[in-house]
Amino acid sequence: MDNRSDLLDEQLLNDVGNIARVTSTDGKVASYIPELSRMSAELFSLSCQPVGAKMIEIGDVGQFFTMQSLSKIISLAFAIEKFGRENVFRHAGMEASADSFNSLMRIEMTSSKPSNPFMNAGAIAVCSLICKAYKSEALDRVTDFLRLLTGEYNGFDEKVFLSEKNSADRNRALAYFMKSMGLLHGDVEEILDLYFTLCSLRCTSGTLARTAAVIASGGRSAASGEKVIEKETVCTLLGLMSTCGLYNESGEFAVRVGLPGKSGVSGGIMAVVPGRMGIGVFSPALDAKGNSVAGIRALELLSEKLDLRGIGI
Numbered sequence: 001m002d003n004r005s006d007l008l009d010e011q012l013l014n015d016v017g018n019i020a021r022v023t024s025t026d027g028k029v030a031s032y033i034p035e036l037s038r039m040s041a042e043l044f045s046l047s048c049q050p051v052g053a054k055m056i057e058i059g060d061v062g063q064f065f066t067m068q069s070l071s072k073i074i075s076l077a078f079a080i081e082k083f084g085r086e087n088v089f090r091h092a093g094m095e096a097s098a099d100s101f102n103s104l105m106r107i108e109m110t111s112s113k114p115s116n117p118f119m120n121a122g123a124i125a126v127c128s129l130i131c132k133a134y135k136s137e138a139l140d141r142v143t144d145f146l147r148l149l150t151g152e153y154n155g156f157d158e159k160v161f162l163s164e165k166n167s168a169d170r171n172r173a174l175a176y177f178m179k180s181m182g183l184l185h186g187d188v189e190e191i192l193d194l195y196f197t198l199c200s201l202r203c204t205s206g207t208l209a210r211t212a213a214v215i216a217s218g219g220r221s222a223a224s225g226e227k228v229i230e231k232e233t234v235c236t237l238l239g240l241m242s243t244c245g246l247y248n249e250s251g252e253f254a255v256r257v258g259l260p261g262k263s264g265v266s267g268g269i270m271a272v273v274p275g276r277m278g279i280g281v282f283s284p285a286l287d288a289k290g291n292s293v294a295g296i297r298a299l300e301l302l303s304e305k306l307d308l309r310g311i312g313i
Contacts, residue, residue, distance in 0.1 A: 007306060008277075013046050013058040016305070020044070020283070020298035027285030027293035030265045035163035039065065039267070041285040046298055047209035050277040051217045057206055064202045065282055066160045068264030071198040072123045073211065073237060078145045079126050080233045082133065091129060091183065092122035096243040096250060113183060118244045118262070121174050127195045128184045138194050146201070150210040151223025154202040161200040168196065199264075205280035208270035212278025215260075222278070238272065249289040257299045258309030269295040273308050 021044050031037040047057035067074075079088045092114045114122035130138045147153045175192055178184045184191060213222040215237055219229040241260035246253045246269075253261055259279075261271040267284035269292055279302065283294035303309045 008048060008050065008056060010056055010058060012302075012305060013048065013056060016298050016301045017044060017046050017058050019301060020046075020294040022294075023297045024283050024285040024294040027287050029267075029284045030286055030290070033160065033164050033167055033265070035157075035160045036066075036266060036284075039284040041283075043267075044283045044294055045205040045281070047205040047280045048277055048302075049206075049209040049213040049222050049279075051213060051220075051222075051275065055206060055209060055222075057209070059205075060282070061204060061206060063282065064154060064157075064204060065266045065268060065284070066157050066199060066264075067201045067203050067268065068199045068266045069118065069120075069123070070203070070208065070262055070264040070266075070268050070270060071201055072118050072126075073241075073262050073270070074146050074149070074201075075123060075126050075130065075142060075198055076117045076240075077149075077229055077233050077237060078142050079129055080236060081145075081229055083129060085232055085236055088117070088126065088129065091125045092117045092119075094240065114178075116240060116244045118240060118247070120171055121178060124171070124175050124191060124195050125178065125183060127198070128186060128191045131187075131191050131194055132185050139197055142194075142198065143201070148228050149214050149221060150207055151221065152207060152210075154204075154207070156197055156200040157202055158200070161196055164196045164199060165193070168192065171195070203268070205268065205282040208268055208280025208282075209278045210280075212270040212272045212280060214278070215272045216274055216276060216278050218275075238274065241272065246291050247289060249287070249291050253291075253296065257296065257303050259299065259303060259311065261299070263291045263295070265290050267292045267295065269299065271299050273311055276308075276311070 045059035049055045210222045221228045245262040259271045263269045271279040281295040283292045
């Protein structure tokens with residue numbers, strides 16, 4: 001495999017961005033959370049954080065958006081660090097799913113725990129663990145952890161939080177169904193408030209690149225260089241990102257891009273090149289499975305031009 005990492009520069013990212021942006025017209029901005037629909041489909045940013053080097057980024061790099069399901073990386077990493085992998089996976093599985101991200105069908109059919117922590121049901125189960133341990137301090141503990149990983153905390157978008165909470169019939173049904181099966185512990189509304197707040201955390205494509213770079217470097221913060229997560233956590237995140245990170249589009253992403261990744265319905269995707277870099281891309285127009293059209297195209301082009309496909313999978 002050729003090592004073309006030295007080709008990474010602003011011109012390459014501009015070339016990739018110019019091609020990828022065009023595909024955004026093939027998608028639609030998420031509307032099932034009403035506040036998300038206000039985001040312009042024309043926005044695009046791409047950030048690359050090489051391990052031990054300066055970030056390179058292009059496009060609307062100062063544009064904040066909400067993490068949505070990208071926050072599941074943060075809550076899962078936090079839970080594994082604090083409670084241990086074995087304990088966390090008593091409450092959620094490690095299996096990929098062909099179901100949509102907000103499906104409750106698999107739990108109902110099998111009467112068992114959620115397939116994985118990146119499904120909404122699995123992420124809610126992880127939030128239940130955190131709430132049970134830290135109660136009113138749960139949110140502060142997770143955001144402190146985010147600050148440790150990335151060197152930044154940009155608050156959360158209250159309008160998105162309220163919009164998400166007020167349109168959360170599906171997630172609320174999931175949570176109460178799991179509560180009835182003994183899969184959640186504590187007050188359901190408190191657990192959901194933590195989940196919705198984490199989904200509403202503000203970030204940029206640079207935030208995603210720095211987070212992915214922590215995983216790429218084996219657990220060291222791109223901001224401080226300090227070891228912030230253990231090898232067990234890194235390996236778990238890489239495995240789940242490779243198999244479950246883009247929900248029921250994960251297999252196609254693995255073929256087209258060939259990198260561990262995680263997406264969110266706000267249009268963000270992070271990807272990890274183990275040992276080399278973290279990548280964050282943002283473009284709000286989504287395909288039918290809830291993933292950024294231009295984001296996937298940009299990552300596919302980067303993977304091809306830098307010969308990244310298959311690293312770490």
